[in-house]
Amino acid sequence: MPEASAVNKMFAGIAGRYDLANHLLSGGLDFYWRRKLAREVSRCRPKVVVDLATGSGDVVFSIAKTLKNPAAITGLDFCPPMLEKAVEKKRHLEKTKKWASRLEQVNFIQGDCLNLPFSDGQVDVLTIAFGLRNLEDRARGLREMRRVLRKPGGVLLVLEFSQPATLLRPFYFFYLRYLLPVIARLATGQPEAYHYLGETIGKFPPRETLTAEIRAAGFDKVDSVGLSCSIVALHQAEVL
Numbered sequence: 001m002p003e004a005s006a007v008n009k010m011f012a013g014i015a016g017r018y019d020l021a022n023h024l025l026s027g028g029l030d031f032y033w034r035r036k037l038a039r040e041v042s043r044c045r046p047k048v049v050v051d052l053a054t055g056s057g058d059v060v061f062s063i064a065k066t067l068k069n070p071a072a073i074t075g076l077d078f079c080p081p082m083l084e085k086a087v088e089k090k091r092h093l094e095k096t097k098k099w100a101s102r103l104e105q106v107n108f109i110q111g112d113c114l115n116l117p118f119s120d121g122q123v124d125v126l127t128i129a130f131g132l133r134n135l136e137d138r139a140r141g142l143r144e145m146r147r148v149l150r151k152p153g154g155v156l157l158v159l160e161f162s163q164p165a166t167l168l169r170p171f172y173f174f175y176l177r178y179l180l181p182v183i184a185r186l187a188t189g190q191p192e193a194y195h196y197l198g199e200t201i202g203k204f205p206p207r208e209t210l211t212a213e214i215r216a217a218g219f220d221k222v223d224s225v226g227l228s229c230s231i232v233a234l235h236q237a238e239v240l
């Protein structure tokens with residue numbers, strides 16, 4: 001698994017262009033994936049939501065826009081330049097969006113997913129999008145997530161790359177290996193970061209394995225659904 005300090009440094013290096021690269025590399029699908037995640041959060045009617053590895057905050061904003069009930073939403077990340085982007089975007093949204101009042105209970109904090117700054121059972125819903133793959137110790141991260149979730153009834157939602165449908169695989173891996181670094185170089189000037197992306201996606205476990213890992217961390221009712229031919233998967237788990 002990747003070393004935390006290297007991951008932190010890498011994201012600091014691409015923070016300025018992270019959003020643009022995301023939208024280009026996913027062909028805009030990332031908007032749809034985050035919306036799906038936000039709708040699941042909304043179904044839980046939470047009062048306290050924490051988005052881990054929040055990066056530039058897009059999951060937090062999508063949740064704030066989607067939630068039907070008022071809730072405190074915190075985005076946590078260990079990389080200051082990514083958090084600066086999130087705060088900058090929040091300020092911009094507050095000035096430009098009709099739903100800006102929903103941002104009143106949104107805040108961003110620096111913290112480590114492997115050592116969460118929350119007490120046991122404090123959180124109703126935890127989300128983590130494209131972050132689990134970057135943790136230095138995934139099992140420890142999952143146990144820590146379980147610790148801070150409300151018992152019973154706390155929900156974990158993980159959005160992460162997965163292994164796509166068999167027919168798609170040759171084209172997908174060709175894309176990851178040869179096209180993605182070129183597009184990434186044009187968008188960010190940092191192709192190494194996106195070599196890392198391709199490599200970690202290729203090595204990331206399929207849905208069934210991740211389901212087993214989530215269960216092993218003590219979660220119940222673990223389920224998942226593939227999105228966009230299983231390029232990504234949305235995992236859901238509950239604490240009973």
Ligand SMILES: C[S@@+](CC[C@H](N)C(=O)[O-])C[C@H]1O[C@@H](n2cnc3c(N)ncnc32)[C@H](O)[C@@H]1O
Pocket residue numbers: 004007008011022052053054055056057058059076077078079082111112113114128129130131134135136
């Ligand atoms: C690929 S980005 C995902 C950002 C965002 N969730 C999204 O959907 O665009 C991964 C983020 O995980 C953060 N990260 C990785 N390991 C972390 C850790 N141990 N604690 C906190 N943040 C971490 C990185 O700083 C980076 O911002």
